[in-house]
Amino acid sequence: MAQDLFLYENISEQLTAHIRSGNYQPGERLPSVRALSKLFGVSINTVIQSLRKLELDGYVDIRERSGAFVCAALPSVRSGQSVAHFPLLPVDVSLSEDILRYMEPHTRAGILHLGIALPAAELMPVPRIMRLYRELTRRQPQAVWDYSHPNGVASFARQLSHRSLTHEVPLAEHDILVTNGCMEAIELALRTVTRRGDVVAVETPTYYGSLLALEVLQRRALEIPTHYRDGLCLYSLEQAFKRGQVKACLVSCNAQNPLGFCLSLERKRKLVELASRYQVPLIENDIWGDTVYSGDSLPAKAFDSEGMVIYCSSFSKSLMPGLRLGWVAAGRFHGRLRELKQISSITTAAAPQLLVGRLMESGGYAQHLQQLRARLQAQVQTMIEIVRQSFPAGTQVHEPQGGCVLWVRLPDKQDARMLFERALEHGIHVFPGSVFSAGVNHSDFLRLNAGSPVTAETEAKLRCLGELAGLSQSG
Known part of the structure; x- marks a missing residue:
């Protein structure tokens, strides 16, 4: 058994070998999580992660409240191919x-x-947005015409800060920088906490725009196994942190693109705790957070007591992509990110900020989201x-x-x-x-x-x- 595989991978490899040798037949139920935990002498969480990997690899089908069942058709394994699809080795991005x-x-x-x-x-309130825009150009022509403050329009940043009132660590108006969409926020975050050649941990699969940013900025990616229900494997991520493999971590915790999962509050807390313990900056892309259908869509940033999370979001997916209106809350990295923003695009257009600020203040945005x-x-x-x-x-x-x-x-x-x-x-x-x-x-x-x-x-x-x-x- 390969010694460099993590514990959950070792267990999944053993189970894979049993399945491929016919010890477990197609359609047969594997032993329960508790039974496997006792058999291998590991925690229940480790067993669950092993089963998730087997599911990702196409060997089992996990049925809620029923258990894990061997798939009817097993994936082919080419000669010399390792069963584990996710060796935690950094790769260059060329996409x-x-x-x-x-x-x-x-x-x-x-x-x-x-x-x-x-x-x-x-699906968007386009007529209302256009009406608000006409009002703004008539009532505040100077503000629309002129540069805004490099940090952003104060009234808009204030409305954004109000949205964090339920966070364990709320944001203040001065914590926020307004950007030209979420991608500018992510790019500035990467430039703030990493350098050329550095390795960044990412989910796999992950949004291709994040990978493109790594390629353009000449950073390498360390792909962390990610499950469609549970999100990225925190055990694998911690091992990468422990080994000092990465300089930053780029993730989405709510309605992740393309898998669509939302991390549980417990896992969000754990993610922030790992970033703080190992002092690895966590770049959180929350562009889809406002579209979570039900339940708690708090970002990981809500639990960031030490300022290690750089929170990035925008209104492109929830309101209007043409506004190109995003924002970033960079925690302890605020000062350096603000400097990079000023030499990158100086400031963000005032009109979209005034418009969305007015829509949020009136309650129209919250109504639209429902x-x-x-x-x-x-x-x-x-x-x-x-x-x-x-x-x-x-x-x-x-x-x-x-x-x-x-x-x-x-x-x-x-x-x-x-x-x-x-x-x-x-x-x-x-x-x-x-x-x-x-x-x-x-x-x-x-x-x-x-x-x-x-x-x-x-x-x-x-x-x-x-x-x-x-x-x-x-x-």
Whole structure:
């Protein structure tokens, strides 16, 4: 048994060997978590993580309240291939050309846009936003015309700080810097706490924009195994922290893109505690946080008593991407990040800040979010049902807890890049899963945007996409 594998990986490797040798047959239930804990002499949490890895690797199906069952079809293992798909070794990121290629069809007319993750304009209060904008230009023309303060418009930052009143560690107005979207916040955060050649821990799969930022800034990625229900493996992350492998960690805790999970409050606390204990800055991308359907969507930043979390967010997914309005709360790194912001873009346009500040102050934004969450959840559920009905047997899709994307696993290790090409010929734009990892993972996944209402045309094209997936399978 490889000595460099972590404990949970050792256990999953042993169970994998038993499954592949036929000691556990397809459909057979593995011993209970408690029984495995006693058998291996480890904690229940370690066993759970081992089973999650087996599920990620395609060996078991975990059924709620029933246990773990061996999958009907086992994944193939090439000669010399290690069972563990996630050796914790840093890798260079080289995805920019692929990402641009897969993004390009979003600008084309006459196709079904399932590629870019974005709620549709008809879900947004566009008339109210335009009315507010006209009022602003009439009543405050000088403020709209002029530069805003480098930190941002004070009234807008105040409204943002009010949203943290339920946090264990609330934000003050002076803790906030306004940015041109969430990506500028993330880029500034990376430049603040890392240098060229440094290694940054990321989830896998993770948002391809984060990987693109690492590539452009010449940082390397350390991919941490991540589960669609539980989020990233905190045990693996702690080992990386312990070994001094990373200079920062870039994560999403709410409605993570593309998996859609929300970390539990307990795991968010643990994540912040690890960052504080090992003094590793935690960059939190919370761009989808406002779209969490129900339950507690507190960010990890809410528990940041030592200032180790650099919180990044924007209104691009919850209100209007064209505003390019984001913000960052950088904790102990505030001063350096502010300097980088000033030499990067000096300041952020005042008009969007005044507009959204007014919308938040009136209660209109909170009211809009209630409607948006309900509609996104309904659209997601409808699309899941269509995918399950239309795609070939063995396709896996799980319901996200927020956002508007579906992470779909194709059966028989199909390459989603081939399906991308075939779908485009039929007027359907999707995003292959290969660009959500810096390594060679997730090529048999695709991400679908469920941000638009499901019309008859949408349903017909989704069913067509399922047929094309079936043809790719047979071909």
